[in-house]
Amino acid sequence: MCIRGTKSTDELRSVLRDLSILTKPHSKTFMRRNLIRPFEDAEPVEFLSQKNGTGLFAVASHSKKRPFNLVFGRCFGGRLLDMVELGLTGVGSLSEAPTAGADMSAPAEEVEGEEGEEDEESEEAPAAAAAAAAAAGSSSTAVAESRGATPQIGMRPCMVFVGAGWETEPQFATLRNIFLDMFRGVPVRPGDGMLLTSFSWCICVTQASAETFHLRSYTIDLRRSGTKTPKVALRDMGFHMDATLRRYQPADAAMMKAATTIPAQARASRKKNMSKDAVGDTYGRVHMERQDFSTLKLRANRASKFDRRERRSGAAEEDEDAAAETAEAGSERAKRSRRADA
Numbered sequence: 001m002c003i004r005g006t007k008s009t010d011e012l013r014s015v016l017r018d019l020s021i022l023t024k025p026h027s028k029t030f031m032r033r034n035l036i037r038p039f040e041d042a043e044p045v046e047f048l049s050q051k052n053g054t055g056l057f058a059v060a061s062h063s064k065k066r067p068f069n070l071v072f073g074r075c076f077g078g079r080l081l082d083m084v085e086l087g088l089t090g091v092g093s094l095s096e097a098p099t100a101g102a103d104m105s106a107p108a109e110e111v112e113g114e115e116g117e118e119d120e121e122s123e124e125a126p127a128a129a130a131a132a133a134a135a136a137g138s139s140s141t142a143v144a145e146s147r148g149a150t151p152q153i154g155m156r157p158c159m160v161f162v163g164a165g166w167e168t169e170p171q172f173a174t175l176r177n178i179f180l181d182m183f184r185g186v187p188v189r190p191g192d193g194m195l196l197t198s199f200s201w202c203i204c205v206t207q208a209s210a211e212t213f214h215l216r217s218y219t220i221d222l223r224r225s226g227t228k229t230p231k232v233a234l235r236d237m238g239f240h241m242d243a244t245l246r247r248y249q250p251a252d253a254a255m256m257k258a259a260t261t262i263p264a265q266a267r268a269s270r271k272k273n274m275s276k277d278a279v280g281d282t283y284g285r286v287h288m289e290r291q292d293f294s295t296l297k298l299r300a301n302r303a304s305k306f307d308r309r310e311r312r313s314g315a316a317e318e319d320e321d322a323a324a325e326t327a328e329a330g331s332e333r334a335k336r337s338r339r340a341d342a
Helices: 008-023 043-053 115-135 170-183 253-259 302-341
Strands: 002-004 057-061 070-074 079-092 158-162 201-207 212-223 229-247 275-276 282-284
Touching: 002 158, 008 229, 008 253, 043 057, 043 070, 043 079, 043 115, 057 079, 070 170, 070 253, 079 170, 079 253, 115 302, 158 170, 170 201, 170 229, 253 282
Parallel strands: 002 057, 158 201
Antiparallel strands: 057 070, 070 079, 079 229, 201 212, 212 229, 275 282
């Protein structure tokens, strides 16, 4: 839910509109004035969460005490879970992108432009790409897909968090989880594969200091590289935020445990003699009986034939030596018996 407070500014309303566009079709926008102050009274937010069936919210407000205020939070089971308050110091809109693209707020068939606009763009795009490739000294034509300044509806972004504070600081860790929940879209099952072309945009959030961060958004262009792996180029989408952390309300331990519990039906069944490491590689353990290598049939070659001949000749010599020793022993016994008779 993107909710407008009692007082707001054009910058805050622009941020709410962009958040609604980037999270479609899973977003709802309330652009009328609403008397909502989550840190003072959570009941209005909980009521809207239950009524609309949403667990995430963003409330924009502006006052002399807290100018350019933006609150991100989550609800679970109709109750407020956690929230983080931000003070915006710089914002950018999707409408300010260097290259204008399709508007996600309206279906493709309803978007209308001036006559001849599509032909001009289709002719200028290859020419600009060819000029850039020639300037770079590339022999191949740089390419690309023309995706526009905004991604298609339902496309999930690649999330990049730069800085140690996203894992060590509670405020940043909570804000990171909220961003991941907000932009994750429809979850993908572990066994399902993903196409490289499905990654059409990304969000990079960089920690600047102990209380500030910068959020930037880019479209991902896959260009020809002469190999199977394409060359990746980032293009600014225009939407960005520079913010400072203000108030923070952590989640209750018992409620967080209930919210993060995986149902038994959705839990992956453990397979016997199979395990995974930290990077997701699967390992299996196979139990086998001890094999008798003496019965193993090897490939016949000249060397093995010579070895067999040598073994046979050696065995024949051993048999002759054994027969000679047996004959000598028999003659000695005969001599002793004759001496005893004499």
